[in-house]
Amino acid sequence: MVPAMLIEVRRGGEVVVNPGDAAEVYDEVAAGHELPNLRERLRSMAGFAGADIPRVLLRVHDEVLQQRYIDVLNCLAGAGIRDVAIQD
Numbered sequence: 505m506v507p508a509m510l511i512e513v514r515r516g517g518e519v520v521v522n523p524g525d526a527a528e529v530y531d532e533v534a535a536g537h538e539l540p541n542l543r544e545r546l547r548s549m550a551g552f553a554g555a556d557i558p559r560v561l562l563r564v565h566d567e568v569l570q571q572r573y574i575d576v577l578n579c580l581a582g583a584g585i586r587d588v589a590i591q592d
Contacts, residue, residue, distance in 0.1 A: 508559040509549065510591070511542075515565045517572045521545060523563075533572070539579045546583035559587040 512523045517533035519542050530541040549558050560580060564573050580588055 508561050508589075510561045510563065511576065512563040513565060513568050513572060513576055515567050517568060519576060537571070537575045537578075539575055542576070543579050543583065546579065546585060558585060559589070560585055561589050561591045563591045 510522055512520045514520060518529055519531045519539060521528045521530055521542070528545070530545055531539045546558075562576065562580075564576075577588070
C-alpha cells in the first residue's frame with residue numbers, strides 16, 4: 505500500500521506536498537488553474553504506485569479562495585485519484 509500524500513493549500517494559494525521538513529512547493533498562484541507541477545507530481549506518484557491508487561490528505565487554509573480549492577480537486581480527479589480526505 506502506498507502511504508498517503510499530504511497536500512496543503514496555504515493562505516496565499518501555494519500548493520505544497522508533504523509540508524514540514526520535506527516540503528515540496530509545487531504551484532504558486534501564478535501557475536493558474538491547471539497546476540502543471542502538481543499534476544506532473546501526481547502522475548509520477550500514480551505511475552510508481554501501479555495498481556495501488558494513492559490516497560491524498562488535503563489541508564486547505566481557511567482563507568484560500570474557493571476556486572483554488574476546486575483547482576486542486578480537479579487536478580486530483582484528472583490524475584485518477586478518488587480517495588481524498590479533508591484534514592483540519
